[in-house]
Amino acid sequence: MTEPTNEPANSIEQARPKRTKLWVALALVLVLAAGGGVYWALRPSADEDKTASDKVEGASGPVTGGTFKFGVFMSHSTPDPQAGGGYTDAIIGNNVTDKLTWQDPDSGEITPWLAESWEFNEDITEYTFKLRQDVTFSDGTPFNAEVVKANFDQYVLGDPALDIDPNGAPYFPGYLGTEVVDEFTVKVSFDRPSAGFLQGSSFTANYQPGFLALATLAKSAEERTDPKNVIGTGPFVYEEWIENVRTVVVKRPDYNWAPPALERQGAAYLDKIVFNILPEGSVRTGALRSGEVDAILDVTTTDEGPLAADGFEIVARQASGSTYYLNLFPGAFPTDDINVRRAIQLGWNRESLRKTALSDSYTDGTSAVGDTVNGWVDYSGDGPLRYDPEEAKRLLEESGWEEGPDGIRVKDGQRLEIKHFGVQNVVPVKAALESIQLDLADIGIDFQINVLAGPDFSAAMQKGASEYNALSLNRSRNDIAVLNTLYNPTIDNGAYIDQGFEGHDDLVASLSKLEQTLDPAERTKYAKAAQDLLIEEYALVVALFNPSQVIAQAPYVHDILFDAQARNHFRNTWLETR
Amino acid sequence: MPKAESSVFARWRASGARLIQRHPVARYLTLKVGRAVFVIWATFTATFVLLYVFPADPVDLLVDPAAVGQVRGELREQLAATYGFDKPPLEQYLDRLGHALTGDFGNSVTSGKPVGHAIAETLPHTLVLAALALGAALLIAFALAVGATATRRPWLRNFLTSLPSAAVSIPSFMVAILLLQVFAFTFGWFPAFGDQGWRTMVLPVATLALPVSGPIAQLLIRSFEAELGASYIATSRAKGATRTRILTGDVFRNASLPALTIAGIVFGNLIAGSVITETVFSRQGVGRLTQTAISSLDVPLVQGVVVLVAAAFAAINLAVDLLYPLLDPRIRVSLAQGSAPAGASA
Numbered sequence: 001m002t003e004p005t006n007e008p009a010n011s012i013e014q015a016r017p018k019r020t021k022l023w024v025a026l027a028l029v030l031v032l033a034a035g036g037g038v039y040w041a042l043r044p045s046a047d048e049d050k051t052a053s054d055k056v057e058g059a060s061g062p063v064t065g066g067t068f069k070f071g072v073f074m075s076h077s078t079p080d081p082q083a084g085g086g087y088t089d090a091i092i093g094n095n096v097t098d099k100l101t102w103q104d105p106d107s108g109e110i111t112p113w114l115a116e117s118w119e120f121n122e123d124i125t126e127y128t129f130k131l132r133q134d135v136t137f138s139d140g141t142p143f144n145a146e147v148v149k150a151n152f153d154q155y156v157l158g159d160p161a162l163d164i165d166p167n168g169a170p171y172f173p174g175y176l177g178t179e180v181v182d183e184f185t186v187k188v189s190f191d192r193p194s195a196g197f198l199q200g201s202s203f204t205a206n207y208q209p210g211f212l213a214l215a216t217l218a219k220s221a222e223e224r225t226d227p228k229n230v231i232g233t234g235p236f237v238y239e240e241w242i243e244n245v246r247t248v249v250v251k252r253p254d255y256n257w258a259p260p261a262l263e264r265q266g267a268a269y270l271d272k273i274v275f276n277i278l279p280e281g282s283v284r285t286g287a288l289r290s291g292e293v294d295a296i297l298d299v300t301t302t303d304e305g306p307l308a309a310d311g312f313e314i315v316a317r318q319a320s321g322s323t324y325y326l327n328l329f330p331g332a333f334p335t336d337d338i339n340v341r342r343a344i345q346l347g348w349n350r351e352s353l354r355k356t357a358l359s360d361s362y363t364d365g366t367s368a369v370g371d372t373v374n375g376w377v378d379y380s381g382d383g384p385l386r387y388d389p390e391e392a393k394r395l396l397e398e399s400g401w402e403e404g405p406d407g408i409r410v411k412d413g414q415r416l417e418i419k420h421f422g423v424q425n426v427v428p429v430k431a432a433l434e435s436i437q438l439d440l441a442d443i444g445i446d447f448q449i450n451v452l453a454g455p456d457f458s459a460a461m462q463k464g465a466s467e468y469n470a471l472s473l474n475r476s477r478n479d480i481a482v483l484n485t486l487y488n489p490t491i492d493n494g495a496y497i498d499q500g501f502e503g504h505d506d507l508v509a510s511l512s513k514l515e516q517t518l519d520p521a522e523r524t525k526y527a528k529a530a531q532d533l534l535i536e537e538y539a540l541v542v543a544l545f546n547p548s549q550v551i552a553q554a555p556y557v558h559d560i561l562f563d564a565q566a567r568n569h570f571r572n573t574w575l576e577t578r
Numbered sequence: 579m580p581k582a583e584s585s586v587f588a589r590w591r592a593s594g595a596r597l598i599q600r601h602p603v604a605r606y607l608t609l610k611v612g613r614a615v616f617v618i619w620a621t622f623t624a625t626f627v628l629l630y631v632f633p634a635d636p637v638d639l640l641v642d643p644a645a646v647g648q649v650r651g652e653l654r655e656q657l658a659a660t661y662g663f664d665k666p667p668l669e670q671y672l673d674r675l676g677h678a679l680t681g682d683f684g685n686s687v688t689s690g691k692p693v694g695h696a697i698a699e700t701l702p703h704t705l706v707l708a709a710l711a712l713g714a715a716l717l718i719a720f721a722l723a724v725g726a727t728a729t730r731r732p733w734l735r736n737f738l739t740s741l742p743s744a745a746v747s748i749p750s751f752m753v754a755i756l757l758l759q760v761f762a763f764t765f766g767w768f769p770a771f772g773d774q775g776w777r778t779m780v781l782p783v784a785t786l787a788l789p790v791s792g793p794i795a796q797l798l799i800r801s802f803e804a805e806l807g808a809s810y811i812a813t814s815r816a817k818g819a820t821r822t823r824i825l826t827g828d829v830f831r832n833a834s835l836p837a838l839t840i841a842g843i844v845f846g847n848l849i850a851g852s853v854i855t856e857t858v859f860s861r862q863g864v865g866r867l868t869q870t871a872i873s874s875l876d877v878p879l880v881q882g883v884v885v886l887v888a889a890a891f892a893a894i895n896l897a898v899d900l901l902y903p904l905l906d907p908r909i910r911v912s913l914a915q916g917s918a919p920a921g922a923s924a
Contacts, residue, residue, distance in 0.1 A: 075870050077688040085688075160660050163690055169653050221690025243689060243696070244870055245773065245862045278771060279869075280858050282755055286763040287770045455875040458638040 097210025365543025
């Protein structure tokens with residue numbers, strides 16, 4: 001390309017003028033394209049000058065008005081909260097839609113919301129809800145029995161003609177249908193005892209049953225990507241949804257049907273909330289420090305301390321539901337040996353894990369469910385979830401696992417290898433697994449960590465016990481029936497239990513009972529029985545830690561509510577006048 | 579009748595072949611356009627095949643991984659039918675190819691938005707960012723090359739010629755974080771994210787321009803040096819031209835030509851850089867769209883974006899191939915003589 005030019009001079013001379021023209025033309029095109037594009041990108045947004053905060057003065061106590069800027073990690077995948085599978089989807093869904101019931105975050109009790117009262121039949125296959133009569137959607141249409149039926153039917157069954165997936169099917173298993181009894185009474189029926197549905201009717205996490213107006217239900221998935229088409233009864237109304245960038249919601253002034261269990265009724269204090277999607281952790285932290293956002297979610301564990309030291313407030317709540325678990329598969333070698341499973345429960349130090357992977361916002365795993373779920377039983381202390389490396393070694397030796405040349409135990413020529421798989425869905429996962437890996441190596445177990453990306457994780461879920469021995473994950477759902485969903489071999493089968501496993505029938509019977517009663521005393525009894533089997537009797541579950549959702553907020557931000565699943569509600573949130 | 583038809587066809591084909599054979603320019607055009615079309619088709623097919631040899635069942639990717647176990651039986655069939663995953667692969671392929679030819683890549687799985695709309699909405703943002711970054715990169719590259727060539731101090735020349743490789747080897751991600759730390763979080767001169775106002779463009783453009791300027795500067799420095807050593811420069815010098823006159827009048831022009839050949843590399847850098855830049859600065863754009871589509875394996879969206887990028891690559895290479903004979907008389911001469919245009923595809 002750079003060889004010296006030895007063409008006749010006149011050919012170069014001829015080429016020159018043309019070349020100049022071409023360059024000029026190219027430059028012109030570039031300039032025009034850039035100019036047009038710049039105009040397009042910088043065109044003023046309709047309400048740009050309104051974003052300046054116009055807060056009402058107030059000496060003390062809550063202040064009305066203002067725009068709250070919130071930085072979050074995950075994208076808001078769609079304005080339709082019934083179809084959103086991420087954390088951000090759930091939070092925004094909770095502020096634009098309401099649910100039938102409200103679960104008290106502290107007591108776990110299910111209390112009225114859009115349903116004033118309810119009753120259920122003897123075998124808990126039918127629920128009858130009496131609805132509030134003063135609730136309207138933001139398009140002015142009433143909330144009534146017909147709306148509940150239309151929502152639940154589409155939520156569970158989907159609508160192929162509108163490209164709506166059956167998003168709620170995994171959450172309302174056995175749903176038969178909803179009957180309109182009268183204008184404000186519905187009866188929801190199931191083909192099996194469904195005690196967990198009562199909590200399900202309050203569900204605030206992924207793919208939540210938040211009510212949408214009939215006009216929205218008639219829209220296709222594509223039409224619902226226009227946020228103005230997604231109409232709820234919630235305290236905020238969609239204003240803007242820019243995929244992967246931000247979502248803006250504004251206050252609904254006539255909102256007056258908050259859960260009665262919450263002290264304050266009425267509309268939101270804030271005029272507007274801007275959810276900024278900031279995927280990079282250091283950008284979230286930096287944006288909070290520089291005042292570009294008022295609060296951030298998904299604070300990295302290492303940033304919590306420095307932010308707190310600089311006057312930012314760290315607020316957190318356990319994402320109630322299962323613990324962050326490590327399930328051991330009894331259908332795979334070498335975890336088919338109960339002594340190996342017990343040794344993995346005993347062989348690692350919770351204190352090291354806490355020091356290396358967690359902040360004060362997280363708590364130790366002490367059972368198959370977190371300690372905020374009613375029915376939780378503590379297996380730490382002197383229980384099977386203690387740190388006892390000597391006992392772990394004894395159990396391994398009892399089973400014939402002898403120390404091998406590289407420190408990893410061997411039996412009949414096979415190394416004691418545990419092949420794990422999991423996904424990075426909450427901040428401390430990898431560090432926690434690495435801490436366990438170190439401790440288990442000390443007692444002669446080679447714990448192999450495989451934290452997989454989304455699609456590979458889905459594939460691994462299908463392979464399960466044919467390729468792996470252990471799965472780490474969690475499930476936010478603040479009801480003891482979450483154990484049935486997670487571990488029942490006829491449902492999710494999170495420990496990959498096959499028909500041949502000695503505890504198969506025992507587990508099916510015990511876990512199913514969690515769906516068969518709503519009597520608190522009975523449920524507590526069945527809850528203990530189920531946890532006893534999972535942790536003690538069959539040693540299928542190792543509790544790593546209890547996952548939390550952590551917010552860092554500027555000192556002038558007040559009253560961000562964490563609900564029973566640790567998702568946020570902003571109706572009571574207010575900003576101090578600065 | 580069929581015989582007559584086939585003979586018409588044969589005659590048509592034969593005349594086409596003659597045209598291509600007799601007219602080297604026609605042959606050149608057919609070859610280059612054909613190659614561009616082939617690249618786009620091959621990309622589409624490759625992405626389709628990859629989705630089928632992919633470890634996961636496409637239906638599993640539609641649901642919460644934790645709840646995959648509950649998606650079975652009728653529910654699974656319903657989901658498969660909604661997205662057409664229940665049909666035989668060849669039928670799905672032809673169906674999707676047919677739709678793709680009309681620009682329809684289906685709907686995004688996560689948002690339900692048509693892939694075409696999702697791309698059309700974000701593309702202008704990326705084009706603006708990329709155009710500004712390219713402009714900035716060209717300025718940086720030319721400044722470096724001119725500086726390195728014009729200076730008579732060896733240490734300064736060494737320093738300047740080492741800068742492009744540094745620009746290429748520092749990851750964009752680190753550049754972005756560094757710029758943010760200094761100019762957004764410490765001094766507060768520019769916002770860390772957002773898309774309103776020119777100030778939000780400064781840091782992303784700088785982040786994207788840096789790695790793009792590297793290869794351009796490297797190439798320019800090399801060809802400036804080569805051209806400076808060429809005999810026509812000696813002639814110019816002998817005629818009494820100043821160093822500046824030689825640089826701007828002779829070297830600049832002749833050395834710019836090879837820069838066209840790395841248009842493809844530059845475009846690739848811009849695309850790769852935009853993924854990181856748009857993600858870190860939380861900007862709307864095709865790069866960010868790609869990042870989320872891949873991380874959630876939004877199959878139709880991934881396919882749409884990949885084909886778009888392939889089409890843009892093919893178009894750029896085609897444009898370079900077609901422009902080159904116009905710019906370089908040597909190739910024009912060889913085309914006119916009917917021999918292979920050797921320099922064009924280098």
